[in-house]
Amino acid sequence: MKKAALSPLSRREFVTSAATGLTLAGGGSLIGKKNKREKAKKKPDSETLVQSLHKTLSEEQRKELCFPFEHPLRSKINNNWQIVKPELRNFFTKDQQALVKEIFLGLHSEEYAEMVYEQVEEDGGFDRSSIALFGEPGSGKFEFVLTGRHVTRRCDGDSVEGTAFGGPIFYGHAAGGFTEKADHAGNVYWFQAERANELYQALDGKQRKVALLEKRSRGERGNKTIETKGTVEGLDGLPVSDLSRDQKELTSKVLGDLLAPFRKKDADEALKLIEANDMDKLHLSYYKNENVGDDEVWDVWQVEGPKMVWYFRGKPHVHVWANVEA
Numbered sequence: 542m543k544k545a546a547l548s549p550l551s552r553r554e555f556v557t558s559a560a561t562g563l564t565l566a567g568g569g570s571l572i573g574k575k576n577k578r579e580k581a582k583k584k585p586d587s588e589t590l591v592q593s594l595h596k597t598l599s600e601e602q603r604k605e606l607c608f609p610f611e612h613p614l615r616s617k618i619n620n621n622w623q624i625v626k627p628e629l630r631n632f633f634t635k636d637q638q639a640l641v642k643e644i645f646l647g648l649h650s651e652e653y654a655e656m657v658y659e660q661v662e663e664d665g666g667f668d669r670s671s672i673a674l675f676g677e678p679g680s681g682k683f684e685f686v687l688t689g690r691h692v693t694r695r696c697d698g699d700s701v702e703g704t705a706f707g708g709p710i711f712y713g714h715a716a717g718g719f720t721e722k723a724d725h726a727g728n729v730y731w732f733q734a735e736r737a738n739e740l741y742q743a744l745d746g747k748q749r750k751v752a753l754l755e756k757r758s759r760g761e762r763g764n765k766t767i768e769t770k771g772t773v774e775g776l777d778g779l780p781v782s783d784l785s786r787d788q789k790e791l792t793s794k795v796l797g798d799l800l801a802p803f804r805k806k807d808a809d810e811a812l813k814l815i816e817a818n819d820m821d822k823l824h825l826s827y828y829k830n831e832n833v834g835d836d837e838v839w840d841v842w843q844v845e846g847p848k849m850v851w852y853f854r855g856k857p858h859v860h861v862w863a864n865v866e867a
Contacts, residue, residue: 587647587804588698591685592678594640602632610676610700615684618709619763620860623671624688630668641672645687648694653729653802660714660729665690676700684708691715691860703867705811706803709767715858723834730859736798737842737853740791741827744779748788752779757828757841759852767864769848776845778826792825795844799851799863811865818848818867831856 585593598606605627608614614624629638645667646654661667670689676682678698684707685696691714697707716727725731744752754777759766770776781792796815800808815823823846831841833856840855848866853859 587644587696590644595678607674610682615675621690624673625671628669656729661692705865709864713860720857723836733798736795738838743788752825753827753829756830766862767850772847773822776824778824781823782821814865822846
């Protein structure tokens with residue numbers, strides 16, 4: 542395949558393209574589109590709901606769930622874990638459980654919130670999740686963390702400086718069973734891999750040789766999985782700086798789909814941090830030895846930069862590790 546001629550895409554054009562590339566499966570856009578929630582009666586944001594939840598906690602609940610802001614547990618991440626032992630179903634009133642659900646829904650975009658909630662239900666049950674609160678809500682230093690199987694979400698009210706989403710997050714889905722087939726039917730997040738494979742198909746032969754690696758070097762090892770290198774030195778795969786203008790526009794759509802499930806303020810913050818570290822320094826990697834169905838639709842891939850990791854592992858089902866730093 543003949544290599545496409547490189548056409549310069551300015552940094553401003555690239556970030557603008559990425560912003561407009563935050564296109565949702567439902568046809569909406571996270572940036573530039575009036576949020577549907579603004580058309581209806583405005584709902585309290587998740588941070589406000591966290592404050593309300595905190596006020597309802599009994600002394601027994603506070604002893605189990607509340608920690609100092611700098612407690613190391615706040616930054617922990619894994620693919621299937623409970624931040625504390627008590628689960629929603631057996632340690633919270635029905636009203637408190639409803640508040641936690643609203644906090645969770647509010648952390649996601651209008652188009653994806655219910656789908657993501659149903660994913661957590663399918664993968665073990667939302668009421669089997671656990672939460673913890675760090676610091677004092679409303680004080681300027683607090684964070685709410687919800688964990689369970691295939692879910693780690695954070696709500697920090699921008700208390701945690703230098704990171705998107707309040708810290709590393711995890712999402713995943715085992716749709717219809719532990720081992721998914723090549724089409725990943727019913728998987729809430731597979732659309733992200735479809736977009737990444739659209740980008741791969743747009744690469745020329747030389748670019749594919751750089752982007753397609755024999756095997757993944759990033760294992761699933763809790764917090765080590767989302768460690769950033771802080772430099773382009775040693776980053777695997779194809780640098781975005783080597784892409785043509787059209788290929789960069791496709792890359793922006795990949796980023797848009799990665800951010801699509803999340804609420805606008807978090808998606809905006811993540812994109813701002815990615816841009817600040819220079820999108821041209823991002824690297825794209827695909828892994829040939831993780832090919833479900835031997836169909837050359839790459840199930841495992843990642844976007845990595847000096848201060849970003851977005852690792853999509855689609856075998857035997859979807860696990861996604863994300864960390865975006867300043």
